Amino acid sequence: MTNSTDLTNQNLIHNNLIQNNIHDAINILIDNKYIHTMNIKIELAEKERRKKYEYLSDIEVIYYYVHFERDMDEKKNRKRDTKQIYLKELLTFCQTLIKDADVFDIRGEEVEKKGSLLQVLAPWNIRRYNDWLKTAKLGRGGKPYSVATLAKKVTIIRSFLKHLYTMSYIEAPLHEELQKANVRSEDRPNRDLSYGEVMQILEYYRQKRDIFSYTILLALASTGARIQELCQARVKDLFYAEGKYWLRVTGKRDKQRELFISDYLFQCICEFRKRRGYETDIKTGDIMPLLLNRNGKIYNFRILSNQVTEMVAKTGLEFLKYRENPVTAHTFRHAFAIMSVEEGNADLYHLMHTLGHESIKTSQIYLEKYMKRKNNVGVGFADKLK
Secondary structure, eight states, X not given: OOOGGGGGGOOSSXXXXXXXXXXXXXXXXXXXXXXXXXXXXXXXXXHTTOOTTTTOOHHHHHHXXXXXXXXXXXXXXXXXXXXHHHHHHHHHHHHHHHHTTTTTTOOHHHHHHHTOSGGGOOHHHHHHHHHHHHHOOXXXXXXXXXXXXXXXXXXXXXXXXXXXXXXXXXXXXXXXXXXXXXXXXXXXXXXXXXXXXXXXXXXXXXXXXXXXXXXXXXXXXXXXXXXXXXXXXXXXXXXXXXXXXXXXXXXXXXXXXXEEEOHHHHHHHHHHHHHTTOOOOTTSOOOSBSSBOTTSSBOOHHHHHHHHHHHHHHHOXXXXXXXXXXXXXXXXXXXXXXXXXXXXXXXXHHHHHHHTOSSHHHHHHHHHHHHHHHTOGXXXXXXXXX
C-alpha cells in the first residue's frame, strides 16, 4: 500500500501531458479519479506547514483547480462540459507558452531546472502573451480571435492565475498583467434570425421531405430550447397538460423548465421516431432519448450542433450570403426571442423565464440588435422618399 509520504515524490499526472494532443489530454484529465489522492498530498503539505500545493506539479494544479468542488450543493459545482472548456483553455495556454517560448521570453533551462512552467513565469511573459493573444490569427477564417472569444479565454486564465497566487503556488500576481477583454454590444456576433428567414429554412427541408432535419430545426425554432436540452430530453419528459403538450428539460445549473410543444411539432417528433423504428407513448415513462440518432442513441450535442450549422448552410438561401456569421443552433434561440416579440406574445420578464435565463439582461442582449433596427426612426418614412 502506498504511504502518503511516498506520494510527494510521485506525480500522479505527468507534466508532459501538457504537450500532448489537447483532445487526448482532456480525455485523461476529465476523469476525477485522482482527486482523493491529490487531497492526501495537499493534507500532507498542510500538516508539514508547507504551502498547500507544495507537492503538486503544474498539470496536477490544473487538474485540481478544474475539479475542485467549491459548494456542498453538487448542482452549483462545475459540470463536465464546463470542465472540458476550462481544461482546453488552460492546456492551450500552457502549450502555447512552451511551444513559442522565445516569443514570450521564457527560458527553457529555468523551466527544466524548476520542473515547472507556471512557477517560472514572470510579469513580462504575461505581457508578451497579451500582445500575442490579440494578434494571433487563430480565430474563425484565419483571423484574430473575436472580442467575445478573447473574453472567454482571458476570464478562465485570469481566474486560474489568481487562484495560483492566492494559494502561493506562484509568487507574483500574474493575473493583474493579463489584460481584460470587455464585450460591448457591437462586439457580439449578429445572431438575429427573422420569422421569414426561419420559414425559408424550414420550407427547404419540408420540400425535401427530410423529416429528421426538419424536426430538429422546427424544435429549435418553436421552443427556444438549447441544443443540449433537446439532446438530453427523454420520452418520459414529454407530457400532456391543460390540453397541450409540454417537454420538461434541464438547463444550466440543473434548472428545470417546461417547453411548449405545438401539436404540429408533436406530430413531427412522432414521425421522426417512427422512421427510426420507435413509437411515442407519453404514458410509459420511457427513458429512451426523445430525438434519437441513426443508431437509436442520444445525440452528442456538439456533433448535432455542427450538423445544424451544416443543415442551414446547405440550403444555399439568398439571405445567408449577407450574414457575417453562420446560422447555428444557438441562433434559433435568438430567432425564438425575436419571433415572440414580433408576434406580441412576450415581454422581457416572461421571455427570460421561457428561455431559462437567470438575468433579464441576458434576454435583453438577445433582442438588442433587432430592437435597434426596429426602433430606427427612419424605418417609418425613408422608403417613401423617391
